[in-house]
Amino acid sequence: MAGLIAFQGERGAYSHEACRQARPGMEVLPCPTFEDVVEAVRTGAADLGMLAVENSTYGRVADVHSLLPNSGLHIVDEAFVRVHVNLLGVRGARLDQVREAYGHVVILPQCAGFLARHGIKGRVSSDNAKAARECAEAGDPTRAALASELAAEIYGLDVLARHIEDHDNNRTRFLVMSPTPDHSRRAARxxxxxxxxxxxxxxxxxxxxxxxxxxxxxxxxxxxxxxxxxxxxxxxxxxxxxxxxxxxxxxxxxxxxxxxxxxxxxxxxxxxxxxxxxxxxxxx
CATH class of the missing domain: 3.30.70.260 (ACT domain)
Known part of the structure; x- marks a missing residue:
């Protein structure tokens, strides 16, 4: 499918992963905020929007639930993304070199056990993909990011440790938003x-x-x-x-x-x- 799908965050974010999963043939448009995603679809800058609405660990995304009724957009699909947290470092870095790991405030508690076991101090970043980008830019083997493997691929980082989250059932639900409704029956359920x-x-x-x-x-x-x-x-x-x-x-x-x-x-x-x-x- 051709076209453009907007998401909140930077390239490599879990929302970007949701876009790849739900609309693999579309190009992506990163947006700073959920409101920007809605506006991009509403103005025609993007064909569809991907919005996170809830997480199995942290509950609903309150901003999105308040945004949806007045957005003028329509839900046409859903996607559940299994949130795997990975420790990403610069090329050639080793796990025993890492002293700090940057991630979003909701990601840090999800891998607190792993960080404690390895003597790594968690640091807050506004976005996991941003943490990965800044880690790559810093070029410091003692600094790591907590993000997706997609972020590692995009920013040229090594995966120093995979799936380090403390719980194995963490999922985020996303909704695909369109400027036009589609009430056709496309599945049994x-x-x-x-x-x-x-x-x-x-x-x-x-x-x-x-x-x-x-x-x-x-x-x-x-x-x-x-x-x-x-x-x-x-x-x-x-x-x-x-x-x-x-x-x-x-x-x-x-x-x-x-x-x-x-x-x-x-x-x-x-x-x-x-x-x-x-x-x-x-x-x-």
């Missing part, structure tokens, strides 16, 4: 993502969700967040298994509409091929 706001009546949320239970529709995610800092206005973000054309989903959404003053479908897309294993890894 589909996911529908939507946001809604319940009416201000007693037990509205309980009643609104009851339709999914009575119609046998599995809700795999339900998140709440405030709207514009207003404590009295709460929106909910939900994922369900199924397609809006499925009769049980149709009935559940009709019941939901009765108890809401806002319901917006953000995307209808195939479940990831390894959806059972991937979603199980997102559970606490």
């Amino acid at each position: 589909m996911v529908t993502t939507f946001v809604f706001r319940v009416r201000n009546i007693p037990a509205a949320l309980y009643k609104a969700l009851g339709g999914f239970a009575t119609n046998g529709v599995n809700m795999t995610k339900l998140e709440s967040y405030m709207v514009a800092g207003n404590f009295t206005a709460t929106e909910f973000y939900a994922d369900i298994e199924g397609h809006p054309d499925d009769p049980p989903v149709q009935r559940a959404l009709e019941e939901l509409r009765y108890f809401t003053d806002k319901l917006e479908i953000l995307g209808v897309y195939p479940a990831a091929r390894d959806w059972q294993q991937a979603r199980a890894s997102q559970l606490p």
Whole structure:
């Protein structure tokens, strides 16, 4: 597939890895922020966007959940990336030479055991791929980066130690965003993502969700967040298994509409091929 897909971070970031996995034929456009990714797709500078939405260890990416409803974009696919942390050093460096390792604040705790065992001090970087690039630029064998093997490939670094994370189930879920919706049924298992706001009546949320239970529709995610800092206005973000054309989903959404003053479908897309294993890894 030709075209351009935007992601947040520098080349070699885990988001870049997600782009390679989900859209291997597309060129990539690195962006500094999630907002820049959305804007690139909205203005036509990129055909698609790749956004991280949650991690099995650290939970949801709050900025993205707040960004999606007003982005004007539509979810057309999902990808789960197994986050492998590697210790990267300059060419010819040895593991016993490394004294400092730079990585994002959420990556450092994931390999704290390895760093402690080898007497390496963890240092915070704003981006793992940036840490790899700066490591290559510094040319110092005592300095390393915590990043992907893709980053090692891009910046000409050696992998001094592979898969050093302390836990073996760390995954990040990404969503592929498009300026146009695609509600076609492209797989046996589909996911529908939507946001809604319940009416201000007693037990509205309980009643609104009851339709999914009575119609046998599995809700795999339900998140709440405030709207514009207003404590009295709460929106909910939900994922369900199924397609809006499925009769049980149709009935559940009709019941939901009765108890809401806002319901917006953000995307209808195939479940990831390894959806059972991937979603199980997102559970606490």
